[in-house]
Amino acid sequence: MQKTTVVVIGGGATGVGILRDLCMRGVDAILLEQQDLAYGTSSRYHGLLHSGGRYAVKDAEAGKECIEENTILRKIGRHCVEQTEGFFARTHLDDEAFEGKWVEACAKVGIPTIPISVEEALRLEPNLSPKIKSVYRVPDAAIDGFRMVWQNVASARKYGGRVLTYTTVIGIEQSNNQVVGIKVRNTLTGEVSNIACDFIVSAAGSWAGEIAALAGINVNVQPDRGTLIAFNHRITSRIVNRLRPASDGDIFVPHGSITILGTTSASVNKPDDTVPNAKEVVELLNIGEALFEDIRSYRMLRAFAGTRPLYSADPNATGRGASRGFVTLDHAHDGLKGFVSVVGGKFTTYRLMAEKVTDLVCGYLNVKTPCRTAVENLVEDTSPALMAKARLYFPAYGAELAASRLGSEGLEKVIARIQEKPEKRQLLCECENVTMAEVEEAAADSTSYMISDVRRKTRMGMGTCQGAFCTFRSVGAVDANGLSWGKDTNVLFKEFLQGRWKGIRPILWGNVMREMELTRGIYEGTLNINGAIDNEGI
Numbered sequence: 001m002q003k004t005t006v007v008v009i010g011g012g013a014t015g016v017g018i019l020r021d022l023c024m025r026g027v028d029a030i031l032l033e034q035q036d037l038a039y040g041t042s043s044r045y046h047g048l049l050h051s052g053g054r055y056a057v058k059d060a061e062a063g064k065e066c067i068e069e070n071t072i073l074r075k076i077g078r079h080c081v082e083q084t085e086g087f088f089a090r091t092h093l094d095d096e097a098f099e100g101k102w103v104e105a106c107a108k109v110g111i112p113t114i115p116i117s118v119e120e121a122l123r124l125e126p127n128l129s130p131k132i133k134s135v136y137r138v139p140d141a142a143i144d145g146f147r148m149v150w151q152n153v154a155s156a157r158k159y160g161g162r163v164l165t166y167t168t169v170i171g172i173e174q175s176n177n178q179v180v181g182i183k184v185r186n187t188l189t190g191e192v193s194n195i196a197c198d199f200i201v202s203a204a205g206s207w208a209g210e211i212a213a214l215a216g217i218n219v220n221v222q223p224d225r226g227t228l229i230a231f232n233h234r235i236t237s238r239i240v241n242r243l244r245p246a247s248d249g250d251i252f253v254p255h256g257s258i259t260i261l262g263t264t265s266a267s268v269n270k271p272d273d274t275v276p277n278a279k280e281v282v283e284l285l286n287i288g289e290a291l292f293e294d295i296r297s298y299r300m301l302r303a304f305a306g307t308r309p310l311y312s313a314d315p316n317a318t319g320r321g322a323s324r325g326f327v328t329l330d331h332a333h334d335g336l337k338g339f340v341s342v343v344g345g346k347f348t349t350y351r352l353m354a355e356k357v358t359d360l361v362c363g364y365l366n367v368k369t370p371c372r373t374a375v376e377n378l379v380e381d382t383s384p385a386l387m388a389k390a391r392l393y394f395p396a397y398g399a400e401l402a403a404s405r406l407g408s409e410g411l412e413k414v415i416a417r418i419q420e421k422p423e424k425r426q427l428l429c430e431c432e433n434v435t436m437a438e439v440e441e442a443a444a445d446s447t448s449y450m451i452s453d454v455r456r457k458t459r460m461g462m463g464t465c466q467g468a469f470c471t472f473r474s475v476g477a478v479d480a481n482g483l484s485w486g487k488d489t490n491v492l493f494k495e496f497l498q499g500r501w502k503g504i505r506p507i508l509w510g511n512v513m514r515e516m517e518l519t520r521g522i523y524e525g526t527l528n529i530n531g532a533i534d535n536e537g538i
């Protein structure tokens, strides 16, 4: 039986942040995730590193936390953050009276808001609607959730942290009102086993209520579903928020070569109710038009959805009525020692949430080492010598991208693969500039079991072609490398393409349909992955 001091449940931003913090303070810890890292809300979100402007009026505390964490994450996680800055733009449909209240509220919590003329805003962002009435600059930024989660894990591992993916928690073992271990099921094989531990931290986001219920404890988390659209263009270079009380379809966030628009908000029963639908897409387009009039002429890539882990001590507060702040619940107060849940919050505040929980756990464990996560970078910067070496093997743009995705250590490993076999420098994913060597490195990690896991680590399959070309190439690479999980190529194809299809189906018109037919032609017509040709006896 495995043993550890602390088990952390949940491989989203909060869980990996806690793992990193514990390990940096010298506490032995294992993180368990039922699927892959960032499978939950931490990859199904806008990717906005909030300045806090969105919360300043209604929830000053959340606004203050955001601006403080925004400043920290720009520094320690600079390879995950694109410092785009943000606009708050009031459209012709929005209440003028709110503007003054918003400026005042931001000033109170320390969020800088710089007014600029509409002419200047249109010069900087020519796609903005010329009907907008006023614009302010704020220190918003774009943050890559996959990369942030992955780099936290890389850092935690350096301090001895262990991570088990595809491991579902199914029981909390207790003796004399004290946690003694955890029961898990291997999500892929169904095998059940136990891990002995002294402490459990639940960072299970929208699933936190389900985890607490395993110990007979009630934690009121109401999953609140939000749908977003990814456009195949950088419609805007800056984040654009609508200057009105937080509502649907208010935020555009540029990421790399795409832009994300969101979001809707609706209470749902299940944390993984994440299949977007066409009605939500049309609603978002209708609302988004107020900020970008030409929205319908931009090509959509896909839609996706996540659930917000909204916590409320009041079971009647739901949706935008519930706070965006977070709470740490010490279940010693519910009669079970050694069990803590952390719920609510935002991606932007994950590090702070982790710090508070780790302080609490370390108090119990009598560990005095202070938190260093606000000052130590997640991954080491790549040295000029290593960058020069990388440029021998990657095109200049690709070298920068690979360095920021992989960090110094990861980049060295990928370069070593290319040095050994130069043909591995070829791109498997042209849209996102991912080489065969990087795909192989991600596929060989102990947390990878399917092509989607490689996608989340590298971004392959997330660009314009949505897997049309890189799926067969990456399946081929995994198969050729003899990885144990790469034997049944038909299963690999289907899992990956099905995941892409889920986001494409709700936007299936115009160019998206043409692209989909090409993909279908490749996989059904040429590779016959659905077996239709055999069935018809052709």
Ligand SMILES: Cc1cc2nc3c(=O)[nH]c(=O)nc-3n(C[C@H](O)[C@H](O)[C@H](O)COP(=O)(O)OP(=O)(O)OC[C@H]3O[C@@H](n4cnc5c(N)ncnc54)[C@H](O)[C@@H]3O)c2cc1C
Pocket: 009, 010, 011, 012, 013, 014, 015, 032, 033, 034, 035, 036, 037, 038, 039, 040, 041, 042, 043, 044, 045, 046, 047, 048, 049, 050, 167, 168, 169, 170, 203, 204, 205, 206, 207, 211, 224, 225, 226, 227, 228, 262, 263, 305, 306, 307, 308, 309, 344, 345, 346, 347, 348, 349
């Ligand atoms: C549509 C939308 C847009 C958003 N936009 C933003 C934004 O722009 N900026 C921002 O700061 N915040 C945003 N948020 C909020 C933010 O995304 C979340 O607050 C944050 O990602 C939650 O992270 P987490 O680690 O707590 O939860 P998660 O990322 O959901 O992680 C919890 C993990 O626990 C795992 N788990 C559950 N049950 C078990 C089990 N039994 N065993 C093992 N593992 C288990 C799950 O698989 C999951 O991976 C948005 C949220 C939504 C829904």
